[in-house]
Amino acid sequence: MAILRYSQGKFVLVVVCFLSLLITSKRLAEWSLRSSSPGVPSIRRPYASSHGNLSNFDDDAAASTDLTSSSVRIHDPLCDSFPDISNILVIVKTGASESYAKIPTQLVTVLSCVPDFLIFSDMEQDIAGYHVYDSLDTVLPQVKVQNPDFDLYNRQKYCIVDQQSCSVDIKDSEKPEGWTLDKYKNVHIVEKTYKLRPDYDWYLFIDADTYVLWNNLVQWLSKLEDPSTKKHYIGSMSLINDFSFAHGGSGYILSQAAMRGFVGNNSCIANHYDQRARDFCCGDYVLALALSDTIGVEVEQAWPTINGEKPYTIPYGSREWCHPIVTMHHMEPEEISSFWKFEKRFYESQEFPRPVIRFKDIFEEFVKAKLLPERYDWDNLSEDVLYLDPNHPERYTQKQKDKDRTKKLMKQYHIPAVERDAYKSFKHCSLLCSSVRNCFQFSYHHGACAYNKSFRFGKPAKKTDKKEERWMSGWQHRRIYDWAEEHQSCKEPVWPNIR
Incomplete structure (x- = not known):
């Protein structure tokens, strides 16, 4: 009888595990479909990577995604002459307290012609038909428990009005909660991104207030060594205690080889840094540490092309003047909209092949006329x-x-x-x-x-x-x-x- 009970218990355990696998597989499939950018879903993208194929869903799934997307994205004529970025995935990092203020502007400007992108936050949301993933749901439970760093993360789940209102009386200007929570995100975002989209040549990680000049980016990346074999970690270099890392707000780029080596060959790599993140200031620093420890990759300096300033704060001089620029940071929604309009005018006045936008062009458009004696x-x-x-x-x-x-x-x-x-x-x-x-x-x-x-x-x-x-x-x-x-x-x- 004991043997029979043991066999029955073992059978039940097997059934439970099997059902869990089915549920997980279904959820991953839903993730992949929901995270496709409306307009040009990733399952339809023309790029065919030698490292896999995102087009492994059936036609019905693709059709359903197309139907959903057509009601969300309005076609911009600018997209007809948009550079081919089918081998580049852009990943946007935000926070629930700011996402509704910043993401919509990105969707109608910087991301409006992008065929595929992912958005990660510290809370699962849907914004204007676009899914936003919770980057922190896989952080180890023991790291979250009784950890004041996660007070905002826990509290915002129970907010019954808008997130900004729920946080307005709790903000600490010296140490904002969103900043404290942010340091746990980067490694998890990289891991989740590769699991959702393992087949791109290049992965560009930006913040919700980062501006990307796509034409410049495509021209630049086309000149770099094969991303399938070269482990690239590229960004605007910052230093903490003589350790260099790519500044997150400026944006940083990982190649296919770096992503595969870091995530593909290391199961649950992000959890290895959950506890350590408590001791550091910033998520971009933690990611650099993880990349160095795991695959021996150090940041490659790309300043001033990858830049942490914006048109009004850029120092214009001989060092920057003729350089093309790929990213800018701390861009308010109004500034993003203004720069997007400038880009449209700039390219409409040019013939193919498109020239790059340089620092001098930005000075002429945004700064020159505003300079006064006092x-x-x-x-x-x-x-x-x-x-x-x-x-x-x-x-x-x-x-x-x-x-x-x-x-x-x-x-x-x-x-x-x-x-x-x-x-x-x-x-x-x-x-x-x-x-x-x-x-x-x-x-x-x-x-x-x-x-x-x-x-x-x-x-x-x-x-x-x-x-x-x-x-x-x-x-x-x-x-x-x-x-x-x-x-x-x-x-x-x-x-x-x-x-």
């Missing part, structure tokens, strides 16, 4: 050289003090008056910039005069009634215009030194 309540982000008020050292950060030229001048016997007095007022700071041949712009704030050897537009500064604390900025606009005219002609595109 602009109040404005920070133009000047920081190359500083002259600080020696009577009030308590006002300044250590970073500012390290760049302070006034302190260095005090050691000299003779100090030029224009430098000695630069910290005294906006007018004195302006006179200094005029006297320095390679000064293109300057700013004055709280007794600090700063000037730049490149030029950028900057951002509004907080208004104040205290005159000494008011931000004021100025540009040597005629000097800038002359420089731009002298450097108007660019030769062949200067791409990052990556093979």
Whole structure:
């Protein structure tokens, strides 16, 4: 009788396991279908990778996806001349508290002509007919339990209104909850992406406020070594404790070989870093650590082509001027829309083959006409050289003090008056910039005069009634215009030194 009970129990266990496998298989199939970008579903994409085939669904499934998609995506004539990105998958990372504010603009601009893409967040959602995956549902339970990093993740599931309203009274400006939670995402997103879409040559990972210039990207990637054999991890390099990683907001690129080696050959690789992520600041750092540990890949520097700035904060100068640009970061929805319109106008005025958009083109469109001799309540982000008020050292950060030229001048016997007095007022700071041949712009704030050897537009500064604390900025606009005219002609595109 005991043997019979054991056999029956074993049979029940086998049945349960079999049913679990069926449910899991069905869910994965639904994921694959739901995650196809409406308009041109991945199961129909023309690209046929040598490492697999995404077109393994039946015609009925494909037809049902087409029917769903046609009601979601409106055709943009720009897509008729869109570059072939059928071997590139773009993956967007966002958060539930911001997704409805940022994703819709991406869908009608940057992603509007993209045949296939994935969106990951910290909560499963559907936005305007597009599915958003929960990147954190596979984090180890023991890491989530009694971990304050996951307070937002747990709380937002029970929000009965919009997510932004549920979080508005709990935000901590010094350590935002979304930022703390974000560090667990990147490795899981990479793992989930490869399981859902294992057949692409290139995988581009971006944030919801990242802008992508597709024509530039396609031209650049076509020049790189075979992604099926070369393990590429490409991005704008950042450093923490002398360890380099690709800055996530700027976007980073992994090749097929890197994805296959990292995810395909290592089961549940993301869970190996769940506990370790608690000790680090950022998800892009954790991913770089995992790639280095697992497949020995280090980030390949692609700055300034992959860029963390946007049109108004980019420092324009000889280093960047003729370079093509592929990504920009911290783009507000309004800025994304404006740049998308610029791209459309730019390419409509050009003949095939399409030229690349360079930094100089962005300057001409977005910055040149806005430069004035002076602009109040404005920070133009000047920081190359500083002259600080020696009577009030308590006002300044250590970073500012390290760049302070006034302190260095005090050691000299003779100090030029224009430098000695630069910290005294906006007018004195302006006179200094005029006297320095390679000064293109300057700013004055709280007794600090700063000037730049490149030029950028900057951002509004907080208004104040205290005159000494008011931000004021100025540009040597005629000097800038002359420089731009002298450097108007660019030769062949200067791409990052990556093979």
